[in-house]
Amino acid sequence: EAQIRERARRGGIRVIGPNSLGIMNPMRGLNAAYSANIALKGSVGFISQSGALCASVLDWSFRAKTGFSKFVSFGAMVDVQWSDLIYYLGDDPKTKSIVIYMESIGDARSFLSAAREVALTKPIIVLKAGQTESGARAARHSAYTSTDTGDDAVLAAALTRCGVLRVDDVETLFAMADTLGKQPRPRGPRLAIVSNAAGPGILATDALVRAGGELAPVSPATMDELNTVLPPYWNRNNPVDVVADADPDRYSAALAAVAKDPANDGMLVILTPQATTDPTATAEAIGRMDRGHGKPVIASWMGGDAVAQGARILTEHMVPCFAYPDAAARVYAAMWRYSYALRGLYETAQPLSGEGGEAREEARRIVGAARALGRVSLTEEESKAVLSAYGLPVAPTLVARGADEAAAHAGALGWPVSMKLNGSPVTCDLQIPIRQLSQINADEVRRAFDRLMENAGEARADGVSIRPAVRTAGYQIVLAAFVDPQFGPCIEFGAGGPLAGVLRDRAIALPPVNTTLARRTMERTRISRALRGARGSIAVDMERLEQILVSFGDLVVDLPRIREIEINPLFATAERIEALDARIVLHDADVADDTLPKPAIRPYPARYTREAVLKDGTRLTMRPIRPEDEGMLVAFHKTLSSETVYFRYLRLLSFDQRIRHERLSQMCFIDYARQIGLVAEARDPDTGGHRILAISRIVRIHGTNDADFALVVSDAVQGQGLGEAMLRHLLDVARDEKISRVIGVIHPENTPMHRLCRKVGFTLCKPVGDEVQAVFVKE
Incomplete structure (x- = not known):
C-alpha cells in the first residue's frame, strides 16, 4: 500500500x-x-x-x-x-x-x-x-x-x-x-397521526416515543374543525382515527385540518385496506394536497397488492411511503434528531467573561512542575488549583501533613468536615472507612488523620486533604475528560457519585464547546431533567453549569499534557455548584509535546490576535471570529453603504438578507481547520461596549492548497488604514497556515481595493468575466 x-x-x-x-x-x-x-x-x-x-x-x-x-x-x-x-x-x-x-x-x-x-x-x-x-x-x-x-x-x-x-x-x-x-425537516418532535384504524396508530405512537419523538396535542380550533368533517363517533384524540370507512375526501379534510394546527410539526398518514377503502384514490388525493404548511408528510400504506398502486402514487408525489407505521414513526423521529442537530450548528452561543490569562498560566505552571518531577498525577490540592484557574468553582480544601495541623484546619473550615488522602498516586478510588467527621473534637480529627495515613500503606501520601462536608441535599454530577484513540481529548458529563459507573448516565462532547453545545450535551443525560427542576425537584443554575462546561472544555484543550480528569462529585444545589473531589492524571513525562493527542475539533486560534491603531488614534483588536459575535455583526452591517455591499458581494443584498440568522451563524460558527475569519473590534466611545469595524476571512479551496479571501470595512472608518492592517494580518495568517496562494475576486470599479491589493503584494490578473482576480503567492 x-x-x-x-x-x-x-x-x-x-x-x-x-x-x-x-x-x-x-x-x-x-x-x-x-x-x-x-x-x-x-x-x-x-x-x-x-x-x-x-x-x-x-x-x-x-x-x-x-x-x-x-x-x-x-x-x-x-x-x-x-x-x-x-x-x-x-x-x-x-x-x-x-x-x-x-x-x-x-x-x-x-x-x-x-x-x-x-x-x-x-x-x-x-x-x-x-x-x-x-x-x-x-x-x-x-x-x-x-x-x-x-x-x-x-x-x-x-x-x-x-x-x-x-x-x-x-x-x-x-x-x-x-x-x-423529498420532505422538509420538521421544526419539532411533535407528530400528528391520521389513521383509519386504531391499532396501527398505537403501534406508530409507541415507536415514535421510544425513538425520541412526541405525540402532538390537538388544539381546540383543530378539534372543532375535525368535529365537522369526521363522524360523530371519532376518537377525538391523536392519533386521529378517521374510522374504517373513510373515503378520500374524509382523509383529505382531516389531513388539511391537522396540517393547519400549530401544535404539531409533522404528519403521518396511515391506511389499512378495509372493505370500503380506496387506497389508490386516497393516495391521489393526498398527493394533490397543498404543501404550503411547510411540514413533512409521510405515509404508511399497509398491505400488499391492494395498496401497491397507492404507495407508488405517493412516492411519485414525493410523499415517502412505508409498509409499516412503526417504521414510518421511527423515520420521523430520526428526521427530528437530524433537524435538531443541524439547528445546534446555527444557534447563537452566549458570550462569556474574559479569558483569565494570568490564572491559566498558573495552571500551566502546576502541570509543568509535576512533569519536571516525573509525576503522572496531581495531588487533589494541585488538581483543584488547576480547575480554579479556569474558573471552575471548587470546595475550599486545606492539606494537613500532621495530625495537629489537621485538627487546626478542621476547626478553621468548620464542622462537619470530610478527610481523605492527598498524596500522589493515591486517588479518590481508595476506600477509607472514616470519611466524614461531625463531632467537634480535635482528638477525633487527629485519630482520623493517623488512620488515613496508616491505611495508605506503602503508597506515598502527601498528607490529608480536608474540606467542609456536604450539609444540604443536592445533585452529584460527574464531569470528566479522557483521550479517545481516534478523536483525541473528550469531555463527559452525567450522573455522579458512587454509582456513576453503574448508572452510566453520561453524555460525551468534543472540546472546545460553547454555551449552546454545552447545553445540548447536558440535555442528552437523564439527570438533566432533574437539574432543570422536573417534577418538583430542586432546580440548579443551568446557565452556570453551561459556563462550567465551556471553561472545562477550554482547560482540556489548553493543557494537552493532561490525560484524564475526574470531578466526582461536582455538587449542585439551587444556591451553589462546586467540585468536591477532583483528580488529574498526566501523560507520561517522556511523551514529547508534539506527539500529544490533538483535539478533533480545532480550537479557537487565539494566537492570531493582534492589536492595531488607526490613523485617527482608534485602538482596536484584530482577532479570529467567535460564535458569540453574531449580535455585533448585525450592528456592523448597519454601518455599510449600498456601494460597500455591492463591491463586497458583487451584487446588492438587502440588510435583512445580510443579517439572517442562518447566514450570520455560518460566518461566526466556523471550522477553523477550513477557514479563518477575522474581525476588527474596538470599544464604542458612546456606549462603552464593543463594536466590529471590519471583517475578513480566508477559506481553503477544495482539492488545492489555495484559499479565497474576502474583506469588508465599515464606511465609518474607511480611509483610516484598517483595510491594509486587516489584509496584511490575513496574509500573515495564510503564511502560518501554509497556504500557497491567496485568491480574491474584485469588482472592476472597486479601485481602492485594486490599489490596496497591489500595495500588499497581490498580482491583479486579467478580468474573469466582469471581475478582476487578485492573486497573492506565498514567498
Whole structure:
C-alpha cells in the first residue's frame, strides 16, 4: 500500500482502494466496479468501505428501484479519504443526499471538517459498524481497519457535533436518504397521526416515543374543525382515527385540518385496506394536497397488492411511503434528531467573561512542575488549583501533613468536615472507612488523620486533604475528560457519585464547546431533567453549569499534557455548584509535546490576535471570529453603504438578507481547520461596549492548497488604514497556515481595493468575466 501511495503521489494521481469494489457514475454511464450491472440513476451518493455490502446494496437497489448519483466502494483508504469524497459529493449538483457505510473513520479531524460543512446543505446519513464491543472487535480485524476504533459513544457525539444523522440498520439508512430528499425537516418532535384504524396508530405512537419523538396535542380550533368533517363517533384524540370507512375526501379534510394546527410539526398518514377503502384514490388525493404548511408528510400504506398502486402514487408525489407505521414513526423521529442537530450548528452561543490569562498560566505552571518531577498525577490540592484557574468553582480544601495541623484546619473550615488522602498516586478510588467527621473534637480529627495515613500503606501520601462536608441535599454530577484513540481529548458529563459507573448516565462532547453545545450535551443525560427542576425537584443554575462546561472544555484543550480528569462529585444545589473531589492524571513525562493527542475539533486560534491603531488614534483588536459575535455583526452591517455591499458581494443584498440568522451563524460558527475569519473590534466611545469595524476571512479551496479571501470595512472608518492592517494580518495568517496562494475576486470599479491589493503584494490578473482576480503567492 505504501508503494501504491508513493507512486500515485509522484504521478499526481489520486487512488481509491485497494480492497475496493470500485466506483460507478450512473449519470455518465461509468462502471469502473467489479460488477456486471451499473446502478440506476438517482440523487443519492453512496460511499462504503465494504465491497461486499456495496454488492448487496446494488442488488437490492434494482428491486427497490433506488437510484444513485455516485456509487463508491473505497476499501482501505490508502489515499482518498472520507473528507475527499464528502467534499466531492457536496459539490456535485446531481447528489441530493449522502449515504455512508463506515467501519473506521480514519482522519477524524478531516472527516468532521468536511461533514460539518456539507451537512449544512445536504443530509449525510451514516451507518457505522462496530457499535457493540463484539462488533468493534470484528471491525478492528477487518481488511479496512488497522487502528483502534475507539469508544462508539464518542463517535456518536462527533457525528452529532457536525450535523450528521446516524442510523442503526441498512433499511433506515436509505429510508432516511429518500425521506430527507423529498420532505422538509420538521421544526419539532411533535407528530400528528391520521389513521383509519386504531391499532396501527398505537403501534406508530409507541415507536415514535421510544425513538425520541412526541405525540402532538390537538388544539381546540383543530378539534372543532375535525368535529365537522369526521363522524360523530371519532376518537377525538391523536392519533386521529378517521374510522374504517373513510373515503378520500374524509382523509383529505382531516389531513388539511391537522396540517393547519400549530401544535404539531409533522404528519403521518396511515391506511389499512378495509372493505370500503380506496387506497389508490386516497393516495391521489393526498398527493394533490397543498404543501404550503411547510411540514413533512409521510405515509404508511399497509398491505400488499391492494395498496401497491397507492404507495407508488405517493412516492411519485414525493410523499415517502412505508409498509409499516412503526417504521414510518421511527423515520420521523430520526428526521427530528437530524433537524435538531443541524439547528445546534446555527444557534447563537452566549458570550462569556474574559479569558483569565494570568490564572491559566498558573495552571500551566502546576502541570509543568509535576512533569519536571516525573509525576503522572496531581495531588487533589494541585488538581483543584488547576480547575480554579479556569474558573471552575471548587470546595475550599486545606492539606494537613500532621495530625495537629489537621485538627487546626478542621476547626478553621468548620464542622462537619470530610478527610481523605492527598498524596500522589493515591486517588479518590481508595476506600477509607472514616470519611466524614461531625463531632467537634480535635482528638477525633487527629485519630482520623493517623488512620488515613496508616491505611495508605506503602503508597506515598502527601498528607490529608480536608474540606467542609456536604450539609444540604443536592445533585452529584460527574464531569470528566479522557483521550479517545481516534478523536483525541473528550469531555463527559452525567450522573455522579458512587454509582456513576453503574448508572452510566453520561453524555460525551468534543472540546472546545460553547454555551449552546454545552447545553445540548447536558440535555442528552437523564439527570438533566432533574437539574432543570422536573417534577418538583430542586432546580440548579443551568446557565452556570453551561459556563462550567465551556471553561472545562477550554482547560482540556489548553493543557494537552493532561490525560484524564475526574470531578466526582461536582455538587449542585439551587444556591451553589462546586467540585468536591477532583483528580488529574498526566501523560507520561517522556511523551514529547508534539506527539500529544490533538483535539478533533480545532480550537479557537487565539494566537492570531493582534492589536492595531488607526490613523485617527482608534485602538482596536484584530482577532479570529467567535460564535458569540453574531449580535455585533448585525450592528456592523448597519454601518455599510449600498456601494460597500455591492463591491463586497458583487451584487446588492438587502440588510435583512445580510443579517439572517442562518447566514450570520455560518460566518461566526466556523471550522477553523477550513477557514479563518477575522474581525476588527474596538470599544464604542458612546456606549462603552464593543463594536466590529471590519471583517475578513480566508477559506481553503477544495482539492488545492489555495484559499479565497474576502474583506469588508465599515464606511465609518474607511480611509483610516484598517483595510491594509486587516489584509496584511490575513496574509500573515495564510503564511502560518501554509497556504500557497491567496485568491480574491474584485469588482472592476472597486479601485481602492485594486490599489490596496497591489500595495500588499497581490498580482491583479486579467478580468474573469466582469471581475478582476487578485492573486497573492506565498514567498
